[in-house]
Amino acid sequence: MPMQAHEIEELLRATFPDAEIVVQGDDGVHMAAMVADESFRGKNRVQQQRAVYAALKGKMDGPAGELHALALTTKIPD
Template identity: 60%
Template sequence: MAITPADIEHLIREALPNAEITIQGDDGQHFAAEVIDASFAGMNRVQQQRLVNAALKEKIDSGELHALALTTRAPE
């Protein structure tokens, strides 16, 4: 079964419940996500993206989530 944008959002939301999350992509393999969360304040971009990737690790490792372009930031 292909992963959906809603699945990705759910997994990220489990790790970052207050985040603003936007997921784009509908081919079941290639997605773009923007994640904005206050917990990112003081973190560099690599740290922010590692946090999001950790929430998606199982799906990435299994190959269910093939490609994700990820944009992260703290709110302005």
């Protein structure tokens, strides 16, 4: 079953409670997310993105994953 934007945001918010999070997309399969969190400070982009994917708790794993594609932007808050 495809994931909706609010479901993705809830998963991310559980790991990044103080982050600025914006999730976009309406087809439930191809989505985009921007996560700006202080915990990213000192981490490179790959480490930041791995942290976000870990927060999705396997929803993107394999061909049976609920989320097929996520265009991801991570950053440190201004």
